[in-house]
Amino acid sequence: MRIYKVGGAVRDRLLGKPVTDIDWVVVGATTEEMLAKGFRPVGLDFPVFLHPKSGEEYALARTERKSGRGYGGFTFHASPEVTLEEDLIRRDLTINAMAEDDQQNLTDPYHGQRDLEARLLRHVSPAFAEDPLRVLRVARFAARYAALGFTVAPKTLELMRQLSESGELQALTAERSWKEISRALMEDQPQVFIEVLRACGALKELMPEVDALFGVPQPQAHHPEIDTGAHTLSVLEQAARHKQPLTVRWACLLHDLGKGLTPEEEWPRHIAHEFKGLKLIKAVNERFKAPKDCQELALLVGEYHTHSHRALELKPSTLLELLQSFDVYRRPQRFEEFIAACEMDARGRKGLEQRSYPQADYLRGAATAARSVAVQPLLEKGFKGPELGEAIKRERLKALKAYKETASF
Template sequence: MKIYLVGGAIRDNLLNIKVTDKDWVVVGSNINSMLKLGFNLVGKDFPVFLHPKTHEEYSLARTEYKSGHGYKGFKYCASSTISLKEDLLRRDLTINAIAQDKLGNFYDPYNGIKDIKNRLLKHVSSSFKDDPLRVLRVARFAAKLKYLNFRIHENTLELMKIMSDSGELSYLKPERIWKETYNALQSTNPQVFFQVLKKCNALSIIFPEINKLYGIPAPSKWHPEIDTGIHTMLTLKIISKLTKNVPTRFAALCHDIGKGLTPQKLWPRHPGHGNAGIPLIKGLCNKLKIPNNIKHLSIIAASIHDIIHDIYNQKPKDILNIYNIIDAWRKPERVKQIALISEADARGRLTLEYIKYKQGKYFINMYKYISKLNIKSIINNSNLKGDFISKKIQDERLKLIKYFLKLKN
């Protein structure tokens, strides 16, 4: 029995990226032997074990072949006769098909180290096309490694197009799609994930709501890039520089989604696109089983992001209504989230990336000022009850907004 470190840990170590997880492959063993050594069997689809002390994952060397549709449409063979080279052959990219023994020696039959040096995302074999999830995985790796100038090999991109056009992506489970998307949204350049999906014809299948934005014009006066799909990607790029928070990034992705429903006769204007996008956001989040906190933030951002642009001209009661809509009193973090999304929208436009967006800080500072209101004092020192207390609190908040506006003018 021989044990090798494989996959992402080797790749990341060679790229000087912090290694967070280690995966191991076991050659020349079987399930019974692993159990006798104290390993815990946890794999449902194929034999995966947890080390009794480190709890790291150990998999028996195996081969796979396509037997049906989707991610789970595979049969596997895991036996003591499967070689390390055979196991590595089933993996997605050459940079993930490198093994290392306990002495530190590399085993690299598919030139993964060379592709790491050349910054290339390249499939290991033609069996790459058997797993539709790999389209999303490659897009995610492209997003993750963009800052290191990685690119997708043209043959791999061509395979991804074939896979998209085959209909196989429709068999992917929502949970798998969201997991890859979530991981991509954590990367430095999440916009690359969606750009790659667009390039290989997968965006129209996985995110038709986003894909539909391409080709839809906006007024050149406000949007020099004109195309709403391009604007959406620029917005996602900017928000990712402003925050690492995934819910905020996803909400920024969806902020203009309603423009996909604007009748062509109204182009390039999009009146009411914020509220028009709400059913689309709900549908997308329900389809991919996206957590409710992300869905609710996305709905709010679509509804009011452009109002923040005009915050200096809003009436006090309308400003108070914005804070009420986002439930700022119970969820104060949303104030900053909405401010950042609005900033990303304003700066996510061709030639406007570096503009100063003062409205966001103004919106945040006003909230901080209003939050000084002592709610407990109002409740304890008032003879009011029920809805009258709520109205009193609202009245006092409105007074503070008016006073804040006077201080700033």
């Protein structure tokens, strides 16, 4: 029995990056031997075990063979005869196909270290094209390591293009796709994830609504970058730069989908794009079974982001309707995330990345004013039921009028 550290732990150590998760592969062992040493089995499709003390994953060396469509369409074979090199060749990228023993002696049969130095994301073997999930994984790695100068090798990008055109991406489950998408959006340069997907034709297959934004012009006075797709990438880049959570980043990606529906003869204006985009946002949400908080924020940002940009001009009654839509009284955090997404939208414009966004503090102040209305005095006056609701609304409107008159923005 020989045990090796494999994959990301080896890659990140060589890159000088922090190693968080460690995966191990065991060569020359049987399931019975692992159980005898106290390892606990957890693998459903192939033998994976948890270490009795550390809880880290140890997998028996295995080979795999394509036997069906999609990410799950593989037959695995694990036995003591499977070599380390045979196990490594089934991995996606050369930089993930390295192993080291307890003395840090490197096993690198597919030149992963060379590709690390060349800053290349390169496939290990032609079998790369058998797993459609690898299109998303490579795009995610491109986003993770873009700051270090990594790019996708041309032949690997071509295999990703072939996978995109094969229809295999449609066999991916919503859960697997969302796992990769959500992780990619939380990388330092999530816009690169979208760029790589678009370069290999996968964006058109997975998110045609986002792909449709490229080549669609916007008014240059408001959007110096002009192209709606380029703007979306910039908004996503700003969201990462400002360390926004996943909910905000997802909303940033989808906020302008309605502009993809504007007839060419109406370009560069996009009348009512906020409302038109809601059905597209809903479709993307459902396709990937995004978490409820991500779905809700994306729809709200899509519908109301221009309200935020015009916040200082809104009538108190419109401002109250906006606050009611977000239920700022019981869910203040969601309104904060809305404001953040709108600020990223405003900053995601060429040359305007550093411009201040006074609307953010103005909206926060409005929410505070509306929340300051006390309910108890109204109850003491005898209001109840629907009448109480109307009385509260009147008092909140009064508070917002006073706020608007005194706010200095």
